[in-house]
Amino acid sequence: MLLDRHAPVLVTGSAGRIGRAAVAALSAAGWRVRGFDCVPTPGIADFMVGNLTDFSAVRQAAQGAGAVIHLGATPDDDDFMTRLLPNNLIGLHHVLEAAREADVKRIFLASTGQVNWWQQFDGPWPNRPDDPVTPRHWYAVTKVAAEAAGKAYAKSFGMTVLALRLGWCPRTAEQAAELDSLPRGHDTYLSPGDAGRFFVRALTADLPPGFWTLFVASRPVHQVIFDLEPTKQLLGWEPQDQWPHGLETFS
Template sequence: MPKYRILLTGSAGAVGKAISPALIASGHYVRGFDIVKTPNLEDSHVGSVSDMKAIDNAMDSMDTLIHLGAEPNDCDFMTRLLPSNIVGTYNVMDSAKRHKLRRVILASSMQVVSGLWKKNDLPMKIEHGTAPVNHYGVTKIFAEALGQMYSINFGLSVIAVRIGWFTRTPKEAQQMASSEWSQNIFLSHNDACRYFINAVEAENITFIILPATSKCKTRQMFDLEPARQAIGYEPQDTFPEGLPFKIN
């Protein structure tokens, strides 16, 4: 019997494709959900998170949600961020509540604090607050707040994960190679797998926001101690370790 039955939105995306085999190898069942076909999962649904019926259908018989399906960068608010990141996040949270899920893991972003870099001493801590510099960052603060509200009001166990920079392609990794600053917010593919497995399996979580990076190259940007304590996450990679591709 698989340990947990996970609905993974954004399963055809970079993070989704990286973590799904690792979750399965850890004994979990994974059902994908994405607006495009998911290549590497036997069980996957094609649909938009903005469609509540499609989400309800995919949530059936699941006990855990990893919600990655979203616009992953700043873009037009009304036509793209609103349906995918705002309505979509409402839909998955409300469906998770009605399906009585045991755990929800929401993809947030370091971009919720982009406006704080110059004001705070490093490493940055969750208690430093938020300061978005674009609409995308605002949608991720919405996701964090919605997760907290569903935890307080409806008892859902929610982890909002502020992902650093998970380089999706060799080209992105190449960009990172030329920026020491970026290497300090690197999240390797292998550390991401370890992170999400731990987030699924951790016990005794009501609501928590946690950062997700690998080991910093030169300077600790984010305080990873809360992730160690809450889910037992120990980063193992330093850029460019833990990538599935070579960079020049």
């Protein structure tokens, strides 16, 4: 199924690191983009400031959307009750329910390589989408939940749902330095440019209803940690960048 290019693509977390990369790439490729974030989104006219925990706001944002790219979340381990539970789990519920009500055809859920955390160290490599999960901690557990919920919605409601185990896209210069210092950092990197190109390709692809878990990362430098072959086979997408290429300036 091809998506209607006239229907807006709702991007939650549109003001964030990956959200801004997605918004810029989609807008440049001619997609209509609607941002949703608890802070204003630079670079687009159509955005809502709202909280993912506010169901009526999420419902309003999903009205008329042809696809949803759900990036809004607390993007790493944090206090469970005040951050991970509302932002990652209640928000997940509201986005999926609002998308179902609005008859959205295609949903992308941001997962993380951290769901295969221990396998990244212990192998076997590369980590494949079907390998048993080995989550790092509660943040990764919220993403395991997102993958499970996405599968349930795809099966129950005939949606096309892609759970994306995204590589490491540093949000600050400090995070970039940390990535650079770690043995597997260079091999788990995701550039903003590759992220943006991924979303353009994944929206343009002709896909049937169903559920897929895919890794999305830039080209490894030393060792293949994430298996990108299923991503290539399903979508025809391959990364172009390799650490530190495409590392944009931090604002």
